[in-house]
Amino acid sequence: MKAKIAVLPGDGIGPEVTEQAVKVLRAIGNLYGHSFELENGLIGAAAIDATGNPFPLETETLCRKSDAILFGAIGHPKYDNDPNAKIRPEQGLLAMRKRLGLYANIRPVTAYKALSSISPLKEEIVDGVDFVVFRELTGGIYFGEPRGRSENGFSAFDTCNYNKEEIQRVSKLAFETAMNRKKRLTLVDKANVLATSRLWRETVTEMAKDYPEIELEYMFVDNAAMQLIQRPKDFDVVVTENMFGDIITDEASVIPGSLGLLPSASVGKNTSLFEPIHGSYPQAAGKNIANPIGAILSAAMMLEHSFQLLDEAKMIRQAVDQAISSGKLTEDLSPKVPTGTNEVGDHIVSIIRSDQWIHRPQLVS
Ligand code: IPM
Ligand code: MN
Numbered sequence: 001m002k003a004k005i006a007v008l009p010g011d012g013i014g015p016e017v018t019e020q021a022v023k024v025l026r027a028i029g030n031l032y033g034h035s036f037e038l039e040n041g042l043i044g045a046a047a048i049d050a051t052g053n054p055f056p057l058e059t060e061t062l063c064r065k066s067d068a069i070l071f072g073a074i075g076h077p078k079y080d081n082d083p084n085a086k087i088r089p090e091q092g093l094l095a096m097r098k099r100l101g102l103y104a105n106i107r108p109v110t111a112y113k114a115l116s117s118i119s120p121l122k123e124e125i126v127d128g129v130d131f132v133v134f135r136e137l138t139g140g141i142y143f144g145e146p147r148g149r150s151e152n153g154f155s156a157f158d159t160c161n162y163n164k165e166e167i168q169r170v171s172k173l174a175f176e177t178a179m180n181r182k183k184r185l186t187l188v189d190k191a192n193v194l195a196t197s198r199l200w201r202e203t204v205t206e207m208a209k210d211y212p213e214i215e216l217e218y219m220f221v222d223n224a225a226m227q228l229i230q231r232p233k234d235f236d237v238v239v240t241e242n243m244f245g246d247i248i249t250d251e252a253s254v255i256p257g258s259l260g261l262l263p264s265a266s267v268g269k270n271t272s273l274f275e276p277i278h279g280s281y282p283q284a285a286g287k288n289i290a291n292p293i294g295a296i297l298s299a300a301m302m303l304e305h306s307f308q309l310l311d312e313a314k315m316i317r318q319a320v321d322q323a324i325s326s327g328k329l330t331e332d333l334s335p336k337v338p339t340g341t342n343e344v345g346d347h348i349v350s351i352i353r354s355d356q357w358i359h360r361p362q363l364v365s
Pocket of ligand 1: 074090093094245
């Protein structure tokens, strides 16, 4: 197949981890005879430096004419320490989500047996963890109006609003995913306090009538924060609003042992974006120490979601599993004998190109 992919490396460690994902995509393309046409675009602090805009029109156009987007990370300390900065890199990410309509952020959390001793949680709690969070991404308090400061500057306000349609479209994806998994869906909300959460409950409860096989459970977000760490194995599919999803997925990322392992997909009607859930980690930028696995698994999610290349996605996941078992890993996972970002990428590519695959297609080049 032929596909055009927009590559937005962004800031900090974004470029180096994205480079490893691109290597893997090229290896898969060669192996299966797909032509992935990659074009780079600017976003975040890198885009502010070059154009003054964290999500320039040129990048938006590139995204719109591409079949999928591979994204690295966004953020730079020079903006974090300046609360008065009018233009911030994060605005680029939020603008991109909103303008491209990327309404559902899918974050799978999987534990690896070979890493269970690295997790800060007990091995028996971690072994076998496998759930996926659907986070609503273009609504709620992140985007609600009005927002801002009072005239005298002594108070500030944000607005959280949701309409039924926004709740339905992300929840539909969550229900459908649950149907293909263990048929358990947890709605995380704060319906004992918030009107928006009560609308979520009402809407998701109505939708559940179309999925009689699914066991739907409701959980307040404060309780969910506790349960996710105490008994993460009991979760299958979780659906929640934007801000709660942001918080519980960072929390969930400690379960497998490193934030650097987790991929994500941000799905829209016309296009989708794939990115590791970690941030720009500026202290590590350019040092060849960042974990590229989250970025590489994001490329696997792209092949599956955007191009229905299921075998190819599976091959990437199996190669990552083998790399993890081999112990050749970056310092977050192997602090005593760390392997570099680049070398982990090369190792995963060499596993993909090895002749162990029974159903491996003919090498095209
Ligand atoms: C994420 C990030 C972003 C968010 C920030 C960088 C705006 O934390 O993708 O989870 O809060 O959504
Ligand atoms: Mn976050």
